[in-house]
Amino acid sequence: MLGVNRFPRSRLFRWMALRHSSSKLFVGGLSYDTNEPVLKEVFGQHGEIIEAKVICDHKSGKSKGYGFVHFISKDSASKALAEMDGQVLDGRNIRIQYANKKEGCCNLNLEREMSRQITKGKDEGDEASQDLNVYHKVSFDHV
Structure with a gap:
């Protein structure tokens, strides 16, 4: 899968990256x-x-x-x-x-903040929704 950008670069995704x-x-x-x-x-x-x-x-x-x-x-x-x-x-x-970022259930505050961002009248297909899906995939596939 060369040339495929798996991680969108929305404002929310950048915030997640900086947070950790x-x-x-x-x-x-x-x-x-x-x-x-x-x-x-x-x-x-x-x-x-x-x-x-x-x-x-x-x-x-x-x-x-x-x-x-x-x-x-x-x-x-x-x-x-x-x-x-x-x-x-x-x-x-x-x-x-x-410092290692917290994984799984310990990261509930980040997940809540992301969910809050998404539910502020945004569509399911927007960048914030995609970022939440990527976050869940990366964070919870290890569990």
Whole structure:
């Protein structure tokens, strides 16, 4: 199937691609004492940050030892990954990789937003409907 464009390039499809872009990093191996301001300060040296999040246990409120840093640009994320992976932060060697997008049922907010876009008086054959079909095919064929 050479020359066939499987993925339409509508505004909604571009939004989906950007939503799960490589500007978000997973940071593992964090010290349990590392908090969000520290994470933001350290990674902020590599570019502007949208959000720095340390994941905590719901019951105890204590860090689980990992978090996420979301940069404004892919270039900043790439630079941070290259320079920070394996470095020591609060006495621990941290591991960094690009964050994986959530698959399947965990991605309900994205699916709801796309459905909302489609049901705003659009036809079944429009680009948004095609994008939702592609999204379902890509996301749920693995399950």
